[in-house]
Amino acid sequence: MNEAFLARVRAAVRAQPVTVHAVPSHAVVRRVAVEARGLAELFAKNATAVGMRVTRVSDADLNATLLRLLEPHGATVVAVRDPDLAARAAKSAGSRLVANDNADALFDCIVGITDVECAIAESGSIVVSTTGRIRNAWITPPIHIAIVRESQILADLVDLFESRPDALDAASTTIITGPSKTADIEGVLVTGVHGPAAVEIVLLA
Amino acid sequence: MNELIAPALPFDMLPRAREAVRDVKLQQFVGNATHLKDTQRGGIFGRDFGNDYDDLRTVARDTKQYALDHLDELLERFIERAQASGARVHTATTAADACNIALEIARHHGAKSCVKSKSMVTEEIGLLPAFEAAGIATLETDLGEFILQIDGDAPSHIVTPMIHKDRVATAKSFVRELGARYTEDPTELTMIAREHMRGVYRQADLGVSGANFLLADEGAAVICTNEGNFDLSVGGPPVHLVFVGIEKLIRGACDLAPFLKLLARSGTAQPLTVYTSFVRGPRRSDEHGGPKELHYILVDAGRIGVLAGKKRDLLRCIRCGACLNACPVYRKVGGHSYGSMYAGPIGAVLTPELERAQGGHDAGLANYKDLPRASSLCGACYEACPVKIDIPKFLLHDRARLRARGLSPKSEGATLALWRMLSQRPVLFRMALRAVRFHARMLGKADGEQSWLTHAPGPAGAWTKSRDLGVATGESFREWFKEHKRSGGAP
Ligand code: SF4
Numbered sequence: 001m002n003e004a005f006l007a008r009v010r011a012a013v014r015a016q017p018v019t020v021h022a023v024p025s026h027a028v029v030r031r032v033a034v035e036a037r038g039l040a041e042l043f044a045k046n047a048t049a050v051g052m053r054v055t056r057v058s059d060a061d062l063n064a065t066l067l068r069l070l071e072p073h074g075a076t077v078v079a080v081r082d083p084d085l086a087a088r089a090a091k092s093a094g095s096r097l098v099a100n101d102n103a104d105a106l107f108d109c110i111v112g113i114t115d116v117e118c119a120i121a122e123s124g125s126i127v128v129s130t131t132g133r134i135r136n137a138w139i140t141p142p143i144h145i146a147i148v149r150e151s152q153i154l155a156d157l158v159d160l161f162e163s164r165p166d167a168l169d170a171a172s173t174t175i176i177t178g179p180s181k182t183a184d185i186e187g188v189l190v191t192g193v194h195g196p197a198a199v200e201i202v203l204l205a
Numbered sequence: 206m207n208e209l210i211a212p213a214l215p216f217d218m219l220p221r222a223r224e225a226v227r228d229v230k231l232q233q234f235v236g237n238a239t240h241l242k243d244t245q246r247g248g249i250f251g252r253d254f255g256n257d258y259d260d261l262r263t264v265a266r267d268t269k270q271y272a273l274d275h276l277d278e279l280l281e282r283f284i285e286r287a288q289a290s291g292a293r294v295h296t297a298t299t300a301a302d303a304c305n306i307a308l309e310i311a312r313h314h315g316a317k318s319c320v321k322s323k324s325m326v327t328e329e330i331g332l333l334p335a336f337e338a339a340g341i342a343t344l345e346t347d348l349g350e351f352i353l354q355i356d357g358d359a360p361s362h363i364v365t366p367m368i369h370k371d372r373v374a375t376a377k378s379f380v381r382e383l384g385a386r387y388t389e390d391p392t393e394l395t396m397i398a399r400e401h402m403r404g405v406y407r408q409a410d411l412g413v414s415g416a417n418f419l420l421a422d423e424g425a426a427v428i429c430t431n432e433g434n435f436d437l438s439v440g441g442p443p444v445h446l447v448f449v450g451i452e453k454l455i456r457g458a459c460d461l462a463p464f465l466k467l468l469a470r471s472g473t474a475q476p477l478t479v480y481t482s483f484v485r486g487p488r489r490s491d492e493h494g495g496p497k498e499l500h501y502i503l504v505d506a507g508r509i510g511v512l513a514g515k516k517r518d519l520l521r522c523i524r525c526g527a528c529l530n531a532c533p534v535y536r537k538v539g540g541h542s543y544g545s546m547y548a549g550p551i552g553a554v555l556t557p558e559l560e561r562a563q564g565g566h567d568a569g570l571a572n573y574k575d576l577p578r579a580s581s582l583c584g585a586c587y588e589a590c591p592v593k594i595d596i597p598k599f600l601l602h603d604r605a606r607l608r609a610r611g612l613s614p615k616s617e618g619a620t621l622a623l624w625r626m627l628s629q630r631p632v633l634f635r636m637a638l639r640a641v642r643f644h645a646r647m648l649g650k651a652d653g654e655q656s657w658l659t660h661a662p663g664p665a666g667a668w669t670k671s672r673d674l675g676v677a678t679g680e681s682f683r684e685w686f687k688e689h690k691r692s693g694g695a696p
Pocket residue numbers: 363471521522523524525526527528529551586589590591592593594
């Protein structure tokens with residue numbers, strides 16, 4: 001079945017002359033150089049521009065920051081791959097903590113805490129995957145708290161594909177650039193349509 | 206299939222266009238929304254790419270054309286690697302084949318319910334009616350598509366499907382179909398839809414999506430949404446079906462960046478869509494959540510024929526919607542006037558071409574005689590297109606073909622009727638000037654600052670029969686537009 005289909009595609013490709021023999025250089029695609037200084041600032045600025053909130057803290061202040069962010073909220077799932085961060089996030093969540101092995105339970109959570117595979121300064125994005133994290137913990141609860149280390153920030157989207165291809169190894173990986181958005185009804189922007197209305201980034205120095 | 210996007214053939218555009226032009230509300234929504242999006246697109250590219258914008262488009266054009274020119278290799282690699290990741294790959298020659306493959310999988314699992322993320326190809330193959338007929342209740346989860354679904358309406362724009370509808374229509378259908386209380390507030394309406402869908406996500410048997418790109422090297426799919434409905438639609442159900450046209454293949458993640466950077470900026474003036482999701486196989490043994498089975502249904506439905514023909518370039522389209530937003534004719538006649546899920550400039554060339562590829566020689570054009578004429582040939586679509594598809598060239602080609610086959614009305618009467626109808630609105634002036642400027646460029650009769658057009662092709666010919674037109678070829682549309690506004694003309 002697939003073989004006959006492939007044969008038809010092969011014939012179709014040959015029916016016209018090849019016009020592009022090699023993929024062109026993508027140099028123009030990159031906007032931020034790898035060695036750019038102040039990647040953390042740039043990331044924070046661009047993440048804020050797309051509607052996420054960035055709090056920059058020292059590593060020692062992580063727990064206090066999480067406690068403050070979680071304070072008004074209830075059930076929390078911790079989907080953090082890094083074991084050290086996972087333990088600290090779980091401690092901060094305390095009695096709010098919900099077991100992180102049942103995808104259906106995510107629908108009853110208010111907060112999902114994750115770490116990230118990496119972040120991208122140029123677009124203000126974070127990258128999460130299902131390696132070591134329960135799937136959709138970052139999208140099902142109405143609030144997503146993402147813990148990002150400054151050292152995880154890549155300059156440009158291009159760098160994700162060139163230098164961190166392993167970030168895409170999981171069954172599911174998502175680049176997140178803002179809270180869930182729609183403007184389907186008369187172009188009026190509404191956040192939190194399916195995914196979280198709020199994305200809080202805790203950026204660790 | 207909804208008759209709005211799958212009309213009886215041959216398709217007659219005029220009655221729909223006439224109705225749209227008379228619909229004051231539609232004129233307002235579509236006109237304002239497209240104009241805003243078009244302006245914002247210019248803004249974000251200016252800010253982020255400046256003078257490199259054109260080079261970026263050239264890179265994207267050649268990268269995608271390379272993929273089409275080597276589609277057989279890429280397809281083979283994709284199938285092999287996707288299978289290695291644990292996915293099952295099916296190929297479907299016709300729309301019916303694609304539906305049947307899905308129905309077979311659904312039957313195998315005894316599936317009764319389905320949540321579906323937005324996908325143009327599933328509209329094209331009529332998946333929803335097929336599922337409904339088989340008793341599989343299917344929920345569109347993209348907010349716009351959901352509202353269209355409960356209203357029995359059809360998308361009129363590739364990216365913003367309910368661009369032709371307003372909050373009042375939405376409010377009424379929510380009261381009627383969901384038993385919601387009446388509210389016209391977009392936030393409240395959105396939250397009503399959210400709550401409704403969250404219940405369904407948890408129980409659905411099947412998750413269905415399209416894909417924006419297929420990566421041959423990785424055997425992976427890439428899906429872009431702003432709402433996050435894709436991740437929720439396919440994360441819960443035990444089976445995920447990805448329907449995708451074979452033209453979505455690119456070499457791999459190594460070639461993805463230019464397209465991601467162009468797609469969201471061109472469509473909605475964002476640096477990236479909020480969610481760019483990669484599918485790399487079904488759930489792994491050490492993972493919590495996600496589908497146990499992943500199926501790719503690779504769809505031909507005319508694409509192989511387009512690939513073999515003179516309009517291969519059309520398959521570069523990444524469905525960003527920019528050409529619709531930029532098109533003066535789309536802005537007036539709205540999406541349903543094109544009689545296809547692919548509206549606007551790209552639809553005007555793609556619909557007949559897909560039809561031709563599936564129906565034999567020239568059947569496409571014969572069935573959509575009006576589409577090649579539904580353009581002012583102003584060139585705005587080409588200028589907006591992130592992969593530089595020369596849509597005006599193909600429209601001209603189709604017009605010539607219609608004439609050669611004797612399929613044009615003797616007097617171009619239908620074209621003039623459409624033209625006259627549009628001329629009842631100030632937009633004609635804008636459109637006409639741009640059209641003439643485009644032709645002047647094409648005919649190459651530049652004479653210093655001015656060129657004199659003595660034989661305008663197409664509909665404008667009616668004017669030049671009795672007079673010559675002075676045309677300023679050097680001025681950009683935006684400059685002209687501003688100038689025109691200052692001098693008190695109609696915007
Ligand atoms: S033809 Fe070009 S501008 Fe139009 S939708 Fe396709 S990619 Fe976008």
